[in-house]
Amino acid sequence: xxxxxxxxxxxxxxxxxxxxxxxxxxxxxxxxxxxxxxxxxxxxxxxxxxxxxxxxxxxxxxxxxxxxxxxxxxxxxxxxxxxxxxxxxxxxxxxxxxxxxxxxxxxxxxxxxxxxxxxxxxxxxxxxxxxxxxxxxxxxxxxxxxxxxxxxxxxxxxxxxxxxxxxxxxxxxxxxxxxxxxxxxxxxxxxxxxxxxxxxxxxxxxxxxxxxxxxxxxxxxxxxxxxxxxxxxxxxxxxxxxxxxxxxxxxxxxxxxxxxxxxxxxxxxxxxxxxxxxxxxxxxxxxxxxxxxxxxxxxxxxxxxxxxxxxxxxxxxxxxxxxxxxxxxxxxxxxxxxxxxxxxxxxxxxxxxxxxxxxxxxxxxxxxxxxxxxxxxxxxxxxxxxxxxxxxxxxxxxxxxxxx
Amino acid sequence: xxxxxxxxxxxxxxxxxxxxxxxxxxxxxxxxxxxxxxxxxxxxxxxxxxxxxxxxxxxxxxxxxxxxxxxxxxxxxxxxxxxxxxxxxxxxxxxxxxxxxxxxxxxxxxxxxxxxxxxxxxxxxxxxxxxxxxxxxxxxxxxxxxxxxxxxxxxxxxxxxxxxxxxxxxxxxxxxxxxxxxxxxxxxxxxxxxxxxxxxxxxxxxxxxxxxxxxxxxxxxxxxxxxxxxxxxxxxxxxxxxxxxxxxxxxxxxxxxxxxxxxxxxxxxxxxxxxxxxxxxxxxxxxxxxxxxxxxxxxxxxxxxxxxxxxxxxxxxxxxxxxxxxxxxxxxxxxxxxxxxxxxxxxxxxxxxxxxxxxxxxxxxxxxxxxxxxxxxxxxxxxxxxxxxxxxxxxxxxxxxxxxxxxxxx
Numbered sequence: 001x002x003x004x005x006x007x008x009x010x011x012x013x014x015x016x017x018x019x020x021x022x023x024x025x026x027x028x029x030x031x032x033x034x035x036x037x038x039x040x041x042x043x044x045x046x047x048x049x050x051x052x053x054x055x056x057x058x059x060x061x062x063x064x065x066x067x068x069x070x071x072x073x074x075x076x077x078x079x080x081x082x083x084x085x086x087x088x089x090x091x092x093x094x095x096x097x098x099x100x101x102x103x104x105x106x107x108x109x110x111x112x113x114x115x116x117x118x119x120x121x122x123x124x125x126x127x128x129x130x131x132x133x134x135x136x137x138x139x140x141x142x143x144x145x146x147x148x149x150x151x152x153x154x155x156x157x158x159x160x161x162x163x164x165x166x167x168x169x170x171x172x173x174x175x176x177x178x179x180x181x182x183x184x185x186x187x188x189x190x191x192x193x194x195x196x197x198x199x200x201x202x203x204x205x206x207x208x209x210x211x212x213x214x215x216x217x218x219x220x221x222x223x224x225x226x227x228x229x230x231x232x233x234x235x236x237x238x239x240x241x242x243x244x245x246x247x248x249x250x251x252x253x254x255x256x257x258x259x260x261x262x263x264x265x266x267x268x269x270x271x272x273x274x275x276x277x278x279x280x281x282x283x284x285x286x287x288x289x290x291x292x293x294x295x296x297x298x299x300x301x302x303x304x305x306x307x308x309x310x311x312x313x314x315x316x317x318x319x320x321x322x323x324x325x326x327x328x329x330x331x332x333x334x335x336x337x338x339x340x341x342x343x344x345x346x347x348x349x350x351x352x353x354x355x356x357x358x359x360x361x362x363x364x365x366x367x368x369x370x371x372x373x374x375x376x377x378x379x380x381x382x383x384x385x386x387x388x389x390x391x392x393x394x395x396x397x398x399x400x401x402x403x404x
Numbered sequence: 405x406x407x408x409x410x411x412x413x414x415x416x417x418x419x420x421x422x423x424x425x426x427x428x429x430x431x432x433x434x435x436x437x438x439x440x441x442x443x444x445x446x447x448x449x450x451x452x453x454x455x456x457x458x459x460x461x462x463x464x465x466x467x468x469x470x471x472x473x474x475x476x477x478x479x480x481x482x483x484x485x486x487x488x489x490x491x492x493x494x495x496x497x498x499x500x501x502x503x504x505x506x507x508x509x510x511x512x513x514x515x516x517x518x519x520x521x522x523x524x525x526x527x528x529x530x531x532x533x534x535x536x537x538x539x540x541x542x543x544x545x546x547x548x549x550x551x552x553x554x555x556x557x558x559x560x561x562x563x564x565x566x567x568x569x570x571x572x573x574x575x576x577x578x579x580x581x582x583x584x585x586x587x588x589x590x591x592x593x594x595x596x597x598x599x600x601x602x603x604x605x606x607x608x609x610x611x612x613x614x615x616x617x618x619x620x621x622x623x624x625x626x627x628x629x630x631x632x633x634x635x636x637x638x639x640x641x642x643x644x645x646x647x648x649x650x651x652x653x654x655x656x657x658x659x660x661x662x663x664x665x666x667x668x669x670x671x672x673x674x675x676x677x678x679x680x681x682x683x684x685x686x687x688x689x690x691x692x693x694x695x696x697x698x699x700x701x702x703x704x705x706x707x708x709x710x711x712x713x714x715x716x717x718x719x720x721x722x723x724x725x726x727x728x729x730x731x732x733x734x735x736x737x738x739x740x741x742x743x744x745x746x747x748x749x750x751x752x753x754x755x756x757x758x759x760x761x762x763x764x765x766x767x768x769x770x771x772x773x774x775x776x777x778x779x780x781x782x783x784x785x786x787x788x789x790x791x792x793x794x795x796x797x798x799x800x801x802x803x804x805x806x807x808x809x810x811x812x813x814x
Contacts, residue, residue, distance in 0.1 A: 046763075047764075
C-alpha cells in the first residue's frame with residue numbers, strides 16, 4: 001500500500017522529466033493502488049468494462065479505471081453500492097478507481113437540464129419528475145461509491161459556446177468546488193480534483209487556474225476540451241493550462257483518448273487521460289494499431305489470416321485472426337470482448353512506451369517515430385506540428401519537392 | 405478415432421472412452437460427455453444450432469434448409485459434403501431431414517426417414533472417397549419422429565453401415581422449448597431407436613434437455629449431449645444451482661443470506677432518495693435520446709441482447725427454473741452479496757456476487773452473460789463428471805434424487 005500524506009489520499013512523485021518538452025513520467029499513489037503516469041484510464045461506465053473480467057484488466061496492466069457517477073447513481077444506486085462496501089467491492093476491482101461528478105451526463109444526455117446556482121436541474125428519464133444534482137449531492141454519491149479520486153461537480157459548457165455564459169460557468173465552477181470540498185466526508189481516503197474551465201478564452205482559463213490553485217487539492221482536471229472545438233484551439237488551451245498549473249500535482253485532461261491526442265498532450269505536460277473511444281470503437285468492429293485503425297467489418301479482412309497486430313501480445317492477437325474477427329464483429333457479443341481486450345492492450349502499451357521513453361530521455365524521438373507511423377506520407381496535420389513545436393519537438397516535414 | 409465401452413454387457417448406464425483422435429493424440433475423453441467447443445476437445449459438426457429453434461417446413465425433396473447470417477440456404481448432400489471437407493471436423497453427422505416432432509404427420513415422418521437415408525448414402529459415399537476426411541468420423545442419423553415403426557426402420561437400416569456412431573434426431577426442432585419435453589414424452593421412441601443400433605457405437609442426442617431428463621437418457625444409453633442447455637439458461641439470465649453431485653454439502657442458496665452477508669456500511673447516512681434519480685430501483689427502460697452517447701447505448705443494448713431468450717411459456721419455465729436455476733434478473737438479488745453458489749469453485753462464484761450479476765444483467769452489460777456462462781458451463785461440466793462417477797459406482801439413482809431435489813430458492 002502506498003504511503004499516504006497526512007492530509008490527502010494521494011501522493012504524486014515525478015520520476016523523470018523530459019529535457020526537451022513538458023512531458024514527465026511519475027508515480028501517483030492512491031489508497032487502492034500505485035498508478036504510473038502518464039496514464040490512460042479505460043472507462044467502465046456501469047461498473048464493468050465491455051465484458052472484460054477484472055482479472056483480464058489486471059493482466060493487461062490496467063492500474064486505474066473510471067466509473068460513471070450518473071449511471072451508477074441510477075443503477076444500481078448509491079444505497080446498493082454502499083451496502084456492498086463501495087464500488088471496489090461491488091465489482092471486485094481492487095486497483096484504483098476514479099469517478100466523474102455526473103454533471104457531464106446530465107447536460108449531454110438529458111433534455112431540459114437547467115443549470116442554476118443551486119445545481120443542475122433535470123427531468124428524470126424514468127418518471128419525468130424533477131431531480132436536482134447539487135455539488136453536495138454529487139459528492140455524497142461519490143463518497144458512497146468510494147473511488148480513490150473523485151471529481152467536483154462543475155458547470156460545464158460546450159466548447160462551441162461563446163459569450164458571458166462561459167465566464168459565468170468558470171466562476172460558478174470555483175464556487176461549486178468550495179461546496180464540494182465542504183461536503184466531502186472522506187478526505188482521508190478519497191481525493192477531490194477541481195476542474196479548470198474557461199472555454200477557449202485565455203483570460204478565463206488563466207483566471208480559473210488562479211482561483212483553483214488557491215484551494216488545498218492534490219491534483220487538477222482540465223475540463224471542457226473534448227468536444228467540438230478545433231484542434232488548434234484545443235492544444236493551445238491545454239498548453240496554456242499546464243503552464244499555469246503547479247508542476248508537482250497531477251493534471252488530468254478529461255475525455256481525451258485518441259492515440260495522437262494522447263501523445264501530443266503528454267508532450268504538453270498532461271498526466272492522466274480517460275476516453276470511451278477504445279472500448280466503444282471495439283463494439284463497432286474497429287481495432288487500434290500503431291499504424292491506425294482497422295475496420296474489421298470490411299470485406300478485405302475476410303481472408304486475412306494475420307492477427308490484428310503482429311507485435312501485440314494480447315490474448316486476442318495470440319489466438320485469433322483478422323479473418324475470424326471479421327466474421328464475428330457486430331454479430332457475436334464475444335467480438336466486442338475480444339476487440340476491447342486488444343484495444344485496451346494497445347492504449348496501455350502506448351502509455352507504457354511513452355513513460356519509458358521519457359524515463360530514458362528519448363521522448364522526442366519516440367514522438368517523431370510514432371507520428372511517422374501514423375502519417376506515413378509525412379503530411380502531418382498542422383495543429384500537431386504546432387503543438388509539438390511549442391514544446392520544442394520538431395517533426396520532419398514532408399519533402400516539399402515530393403510529388404503528391 | 406475410437407470409441408471403446410468399458411463394458412458392452414448392457415446398453416444402458418455406460419461408460420465409454422473416445423481416444424486415438426488423430427488430431428489430438430494422447431487425448432482421452434470419457435463418456436457420457438458434454439460436447440463442448442473448446443481447445444482440448446475433438447470438434448464435432450452438427451447441422452443446426454441446438455439452442456435455436458429451427459423453422460418448420462423448409463425442406464424439399466432434395467435439400468434441407470439452414471439459416472446462416474445472410475439468409476436461408478439450401479443444402480443437398482454434395483454441397484454439404486463440400487463444406488464438411490472444408491471444415492475437416494474430427495467428427496460430423498450425415499446430412500439429414502429431422503423436421504419432425506410430437507405433432508408431425510405420418511407422411512412427414514416417412515418423408516424425413518426416406519430423405520435422410522438417401523442423404524446418408526450419398527454422404528457416406530463422399531466420405532469414403534474423400535482424402536481430407538480420412539481422419540474424420542462420420543455419424544449416421546436416426547430419424548422417425550414419434551413413430552415406432554419409423555424408428556425401427558431408420559435404425560435397422562443404419563445399423564449395418566461402417567459409421568463411428570449415431571445421432572438420434574427428429575425428436576424436436578431445437579431451441580429452448582426442448583426443455584419442456586419430459587422424458588416420458590420421448591422414452592418409447594428413444595428406446596426403440598437404441599434397440600436396433602449396435603451397442604458398441606457412440607450415440608449423441610442434441611437439444612436443451614433439462615438435467616433430470618439428461619440423467620434418464622444416460623440410463624437408456626446416450627453417450628453425448630451438447631451444451632445448448634447451459635447456454636439457454638445463461639441467455640435468460642439464469643444461474644444453474646441444482647445439486648450436481650451426490651455428496652454436496654447442502655448449502656442453502658436462499659436469498660435470506662443477504663441479510664447477514666452485507667459488508668459494514670460507511671458512516672454516511674445515505675437515504676435511498678439521494679440517488680440521482682428519485683426512483684433508483686424501478687426500471688422502466690430509458691427513453692430515446694438525441695445525443696450520440698445515448699444512441700450508442702441504445703445500440704449497445706440491442707447488440708448485446710440480440711441473442712436473448714426463447715419463448716418458453718411462463719408457467720412451464722418457471723416450474724423448471726425453480727428446480728434447477730436462479731433467475732438473476734429478479735429484483736430480490738439486487739442486494740444479495742453472496743455468490744451464485746457457495747459450493748462452486750468457478751471464477752464467478754469465487755470472485756463475484758449475485759448483486760453484481762443482477763446489476764450487469766439489468767444494465768445489459770456484456771460481463772453479465774460472461775460471468776453466467778463461466779458458472780453455468782462449469783456447473784454443467786461438473787454435473788457430467790458426477791454422472792460418470794455415479795455410473796462407475798452404481799449410484800445413478802442417488803444422483804437423480806439429488807439433482808431433482810427442490811432447492812429452496814425463496
